[in-house]
Amino acid sequence: MPAVPNTSVTGCASPYSAGETCTYQCNAGFVADGGDANRTCINGRWDGRNLICSSNGCPSRPTVADTVVTGCTPPYDAEETCTYQCSSGFRSAGGDNTRTCRDGDWTGTDLVCKSNSCPSRPTIADTVVTGCTPPYDAEETCTYQCSAGFESAGGDNGRTCRDGDWTGTDLVCERQAVCESTTMLSGVSGAFTSPGYPNNYQNNQQCTWKITVAPEKIVAISFTAMDIENHHRCGYDALVVYDGPTSAFPEAARRCGHNTDQILTTGHEVFLTLTSDGSITGSGFSASFRAEDPPTIAPTCSPGQFSCLNGNCISDDVRCDGNDDCGDGSDEEAERCQSGCGSPGFIRGVSGSFTSMNHPSQYSNNANCEWTITVSDTKAVQLTFDTFALEGTPPGCSFDRVDIIENGERVATLPPPPPPAGCGNPTALPGDSGSFTSPDYPSRYPNNAECSWTISVTPGKIVVIRFASFSLEASGSCNYDALTLYDGTDRNAPEVKKLCGTHSREIATTGSDAFLLFTSDGSVTQSGFSATYTAEDPP
Known part of the structure; x- marks a missing residue:
């Protein structure tokens, strides 16, 4: 029988008889590729041709991306x-x-x-997103929080990119409800927070709380957190605590910034108000109250002495001197040592300083502020004013004034400031390009300045103004010092932009005329600005 590679044989056995047929099959892994599967013994020979078996393996596997x-x-x-x-x-x-x-x-x-990455994240109104950046990879998680002034009303804070899509549902943020009525609190203890805490409270909001404890107790208010827009007199946003059941009672404390000092009332009722202005908010406060026994009060102190909250009596001469003479700090509390209008009300020693209410901002109407200055009996008091800006005209000073009183007699009345510094009003700047600066640049510009410039370029062009440097006294609405651009020939034209603080971006008019006005108030100056202007094609 013929031996054929890669085959197996059936149907015949040695010795092979005439007419006997052998059947060949390709082994596993091989496939017939020619020749004969059956071979017959005829006349002592095998008919046909050898079966050809070729490998049926695969030369390479499919290459599939990713x-x-x-x-x-x-x-x-x-x-x-x-x-x-x-x-x-x-x-x-x-x-x-x-x-x-x-x-x-x-x-x-x-x-x-x-x-399975995600091309973009869900855009959800009134939210702030953290924890993820594009492109968004599989299993990357974006954390959504409601913006200031809004609170969650459903949906998911965490959204994860999975299988090319985002898990969860959109966070729903609704504007926080404005405080509508006084929150009444009572009992031995309790807790309360600013609206929306720990999210920011809203602008232009007024919220009130009334706390009542047992009649023989006083109220102790403690804070675990405080974040209210700061001001040296808490003149913007403030939590005011009144020592009684309504705001008609005396203030026990006024809080802003991050002041978490405990507050004690003198009675069993306290009224609190949180008031915010039209800009800048914080996360507010988290507070608790507790009913406590009132401190033991010693008999009334003698004339010329100060009665400490712990019952001690000390000389009025050492009150508000920076030392804890009472032993409980009550002789140095800010509310007791202020003039009533800002800065210390009692000043002792060889030197010191004080300011008017809200300085360097404008003082309030109907103010009545007092400062007591005491020096050695062998010395006289010399007053030096770094800045001075009051309403009125000397010598009468019938509107606003500062009286200096010695031993009960008025010895001087201080006049208002000099008239504003001039700069040429307006200064006409020629041509399609040029430059201008604040007065005295790069030195500090003067107080009470008013300077203006007019620019007229080729019709059909606009005026583009760029700043090489810019530094004015900063405020939220640029009410102190400011450079204002008007879209026309004078200040009656539409206002384009009012700038203060530090500003490096370019500004532009919509037409070929520009009017710029620089003003400074009576305190705090900076290096001012250096600017260039060019005529350019409108966008």
Whole structure:
């Protein structure tokens, strides 16, 4: 019988008789590629041709993008199976995970793997987003929080990019309700917070609380957190504590910034108001109250003595001297040592300083402020004013004034400031380009300045102003010192921009004329500005 490679034989056995037929089959992993499967012994010879069996393995496996392959190695034999899985960051979107080498080719179709990252995150109104950046990878999580003045009303804070889409539902943020009525608190103890805490309270808000404890007790108010817009007199936003059931009672304390000192009342009722202005808010406060026994009060102190909250008596001469003479700090409390209008009300020693109410901002109407200055009996008091700006005209000073009183007699009345410094009003700047600066630049500009410039460029062009440097006294609405650009020939034209603080961006008119006005108040100056202007085509 003919020996044929890669085959197995059936149907015949040695010795082979005339007419006996052997049947050849290709072994596993091989496929017939020519010749005869049956061979018959005729006249002492085998008829036909040798069966040709070729390997039916696969020369290479399919290359599929963004996949990882396991379970097979080259050379790839018949019936060998390769398992495909999508790479990290990708997901299956069709095709076959397994491919088998059969008859020299691979079964199935290519696995389709698509990126499971997310092209963009959900845009949700009135929220702030942290914790994620584009492009957004699989399993990356964005954290949403309601913006200041809003509070959560449902939905999810955390959204995760998964399989090319975002988990969860949109966070719903609703504007915080404005305080409408007084919150009534009572009992032995309790807690309260500013509206929306720890989110920011709203602008232009007024909220009130009334706390009542047992008649024989006083109220102790403690703070775990305080974040209210700061001001040296708490003149913007403030939590005011009144020592009684309404705001008609005396103030026990006025708080802003981060002051978390405890507050004690003298009675069993207290009224609190949180008031905010039209700009800048904080997270507010978290507070608790507790009913306590009132401190034991010693008999009334003698004339010329100060009665401490702990019952001690000390000389009025050492009150507000920076030392805790009482032993409980009550002789140095800010509310007891202020003039009633800002800065210390009692000044002793060889030197000191004080300011008017709200300085350097404008003082309030109907103010009545007092400062007591005491020096050695052998010395006289010399007053030096760094800045001075009051309403009125000397010598009468019938509107606002500062009286200096010695031993009960008025010895002087201080006059108002000199008239504003001039700069040429207005200064006409020629041509389609040029430059201008604040007065005395780069030195500090003067107080009470008023300077203006007019610029007219080629019709059809606009005026573009750029700053090489800019430094004016800063305020939220530029009410102190400011440079204002008007879109025309004078200050009656529409206002384009009012600048203060530090500003380096360019500003521009919509037409060929510009009017600029620089003003400074009676205190605090900076180096001012250096600017250029050019005529340019409108956008």
